[in-house]
Amino acid sequence: MNDMFDDEPEDDPTTRLSLTEPVNGTSFASPKWYLKGRMLQYLIRLADGKKPMRLARPPKLIWSWLAQKLMSPAQYRRLCEPHIADMHAQYFECISRRDWKGARWAVIRGNLYAIPSWVWGAVASILLWVKHWLTA
């Protein structure tokens, strides 16, 4: 009977999932463990019958990657980052009030209001580049 279990690995306590300590050198700071922890929190709250907690991660501008390509870093810092910062401030203010709809609106508004700034910055960068190319 005992031979049946010979092939199975021994129950090593260090390989068990632990909620308090890192396992096998992994850190809870790694994205994998972070996501597992947050999913577990979400499921526990769901099982308790409470409203599930939202994952409070700072939202991003949808087109920021394009703006970063078209603008110089200084222009991006001056024109786009303040919009992102305003969006984050409003978003987390709504999150702290548990106003999920308001948080969603803060992200949509932030994205819409940032469009003229980054278009202006992109056009200015392109014009500067053309001017530099013509004078070179």
Place this chain on the structure above:
Amino acid sequence: MDNGKSWPSGKELEVLRLLQSAGSGMYGLELVEKSHGAIGRASIYVYLSRLEEKGFVAVKRPTTADHPGMPRPIYRINGLGAKALEAAEMVGMIRQGARS
């Protein structure tokens, strides 16, 4: 100072006036609120960016915020901006309608 290039426009002077009336530093959204619709949220950072380039405004970018996201920059009028505003008011460049 190259007057043709660096002189603040009407809206930029309006932003400078708001910053001077506040005394301390202000966020971009606070400027929009205080302007009572004269300056839109979509264009405020364009004006502030131009003013920063021209040297009329000092910007402080904090490294930490009281929330997990990006901290908001704080804008403040500097000495050159105050002088430009004073000169503009003397020559009457600020229109009465823009003051509201």
